[in-house]
Amino acid sequence: GAGVSQSPRYKVTKRGQDVALRCDPISGHVSLYWYRQALGQGPEFLTYFNYEAQQDKSGLPNDRFSAERPEGSISTLTIQRTEQRDSAMYRCASRANTGGYNEQFFGPGTRLTVL
Amino acid sequence: GQSLEQPSEVTAVEGAIVQINCTYQTSGFYGLSWYQQHDGGAPTFLSYNALDGLEETGRFSSFLSRSDSYGYLLLQELQMKDSASYFCAVGRDDKIIFGKGTRLHILP
Numbered sequence: 663g664a665g666v667s668q669s670p671r672y673k674v675t676k677r678g679q680d681v682a683l684r685c686d687p688i689s690g691h692v693s694l695y696w697y698r699q700a701l702g703q704g705p706e707f708l709t710y711f712n713y714e715a716q717q718d719k720s721g722l723p724n725d726r727f728s729a730e731r732p733e734g735s736i737s738t739l740t741i742q743r744t745e746q747r748d749s750a751m752y753r754c755a756s757r758a759n760t761g762g763y764n765e766q767f768f769g770p771g772t773r774l775t776v777l
Numbered sequence: 778g779q780s781l782e783q784p785s786e787v788t789a790v791e792g793a794i795v796q797i798n799c800t801y802q803t804s805g806f807y808g809l810s811w812y813q814q815h816d817g818g819a820p821t822f823l824s825y826n827a828l829d830g831l832e833e834t835g836r837f838s839s840f841l842s843r844s845d846s847y848g849y850l851l852l853q854e855l856q857m858k859d860s861a862s863y864f865c866a867v868g869r870d871d872k873i874i875f876g877k878g879t880r881l882h883i884l885p
Contacts, residue, residue, distance in 0.1 A: 693871060704864045704875035705820065718872050753819065760871050763808045765822035 664688075666769035668754050674775045675744055683739045683772045685754030693757040694737050695766065696729055698750045705753055705768075711737060712760050744776045779803040781865055781876035788882040789855055797850045797879045799865035807868035809841050809848045814878070815861045823850070823863075855883050 667686045675681050687694050693712050697705035707721040714734040722728070726744075731737040741748055751773050755766040781801045789795040799809065808827040812820040826832055826841035826848060838851040852859055862878040 695873065697875075702862075702878075702880075704878045707872065707874055710872060712871065717870075755820075757871075763810070763825050763827060763868060765810070765825070766812075766820075766873065768819035768821070770819055 666756055666767050668769040668772050672773045676777050679744055680742045681744055683752050685737045687756030688767055691756035691758050692760055694731055695755045696739050697753045699753055700750055746776050749774055749776045779874045783865055783876045783879045786880045790884050791855055793855050794853045797863050799848050801846050801867050803867050803869055805869035810866045811839055811850045812864045813861050857883055
């Protein structure tokens, strides 16, 4: 695709439900990142992948959060037993290569609301 | 760990020049980048500095001093469309951490 896409764009769920957020990076991009962004704040690092390997998950808030990228392309961020404090914008970004620097391209985000 | 500090808000006049500072603490350093985010939009890349000095891209310039763990974004000839939030970010081993952002208000 032309850019990073995320689905759904909006998700409203009840406390205690599981949710799965999807990220489709730019074709061929090696690195994929997940961030959470509160209103008026910067993107908060959650985890990232190079190809299918999860390189760092130190930003995941607790064990209810998990992410996978099984084929090195599409990624899913799963939140189990959602809580109201999980409500936020979840953003995905991809980079063309590892090492050195190349810019991150961000998707439009998924706005999660937990009631 | 890694942390970044930048002012929460800056106000400037249309047509003027504004500088947004960023200081960082990191156990490793890969480069300092800047992103712009308009309300309701996604962050978009502006510039990157891996080495000390000034990088210029049109009306925007970015500076880095690795010895001072400091950088800034300079916006010249401000336009109303530059009203946005600006984030500095540091990278280490492909892990990229963002600051909390500076909200730029532009007065006509």
